[in-house]
Amino acid sequence: MSGYYPPRPTSRDTPTSTRSFQQFDLLEWYPYYQSCQRYFLDYAQHDHNVRIVAAFINIRLPFQWTDNPVINSAGLLPAPTGPSSYNVPWQRHGPATTPHGQPVHPFVSLVPYVQRLIVTSFDQDSILHSFFGDDWRKGVGGFHECERRNYLFTAKSVEWSHVMSKYSISPHETVPYMKPLSNVKTAEIEAAEQYWSRWLAFQDWMVGPRAPEAHNVEDDEDAHP
Structure with a gap:
């Protein structure tokens, strides 16, 4: 891997x-x-x-x-103007509303x-x-x-x-x-490296109990009975 x-x-x-x-x-x-x-x-x-x-x-x-x-x-x-503006539908209707009358x-x-x-x-x-x-x-x-x-x-x-x-x-x-x-700041690069490593692990199905983080947790628990 x-x-x-x-x-x-x-x-x-x-x-x-x-x-x-x-x-x-x-x-x-x-x-x-x-x-x-x-x-x-x-x-x-x-x-x-x-x-x-x-x-x-x-x-x-x-x-x-x-x-x-x-x-x-x-x-x-915007409200239309001119001789043909009477047949524009949005001029006669307000904004759409929910069944409770709230604007959508x-x-x-x-x-x-x-x-x-x-x-x-x-x-x-x-x-x-x-x-x-x-x-x-x-x-x-x-x-x-x-x-x-x-x-x-x-x-x-x-x-x-x-x-x-x-x-x-x-x-x-x-x-x-x-x-x-x-x-770019150092913290941003370090965070990106962590996420990229997790993505590489995901590509190899190392997720859940197989995730590297999970193994680290198990190691910590074994070290502290």
Whole structure:
């Protein structure tokens, strides 16, 4: 079996990013993610600077989608004007609602935008803030961390053209260029090494009781009767 299996980490030597992932609270996270979605749809995508960045990295913003464009978090298109506007259905109907009368907001994934910012080296804090607002660390910070790690794994797994294909969305939204991961810290590399080692173990079915971590636990228990 190839690959290096690190010893079972303790709270003292586990990288910060790994500890934060283990302590992740899904219910606490979701409102922050919704906040990022609302900011992105209501403000960021209409901001001149965000439009410039999106154009440069060649990714459409939701209001630019050819099919079913999303103008804001309510999912409403601007009110049409002109002689034929009377027969446009969305002018006479408000946003869709649940049986309880609550509005149904459109779902727009923020992950493709996080990915594109990472591979083009535009994932600086200031740009992430301009795209996703004040809550970006709590709302999309976890995605940012994981997608940076995924970028490392993808580059390690396949050749350049396949990496380019992986991060291209459509024939019209291909990745214009890719750069190596920027602003990398030692803790991030160490965390990625741990996850990569676990993946190599999984490829050899070394999971559950066969996982290297499980053997380390057994060794610790045998050493301390």
